[in-house]
Amino acid sequence: MLNRPCCRVTCSRPAVATLTYDYGDRMAVIGPLSVVADPHAYDLCQLHAERLKVPDGWTIIRPVPLGHDV
Incomplete structure (x- = not known):
């Protein structure tokens, strides 16, 4: 379910x-967005995904730009 x-x-x-x-x-x-909901992952809207901040020393990996189809 993707909704x-x-x-x-x-x-x-x-x-x-x-x-x-x-x-x-x-x-x-x-x-x-993963095809199946994972209880160990977090689903985010585009706004929150783009604004995500991580602590100093952490890295954010974005393999695919948001808003683009894979």
């Missing part, structure tokens, strides 16, 4: 990206 809402509280926009963390490597990965 999932953004996971941010009070946000009602549809999710377009899935965020996962690799704590060991201090990395956040934002990719296209």
Whole structure:
């Protein structure tokens, strides 16, 4: 099911990206919305995916620019 809402509280926009963390490597990965909801990942709307900030020393990986079809 691809009609999932953004996971941010009070946000009602549809999710377009899935965020996962690799704590060991201090990395956040934002990719296209996953086909299946994963309880260990976070679905984000375009606004929240673009505004995501990570702690100092962490890296954000964006394999595909948001708003583009894969």
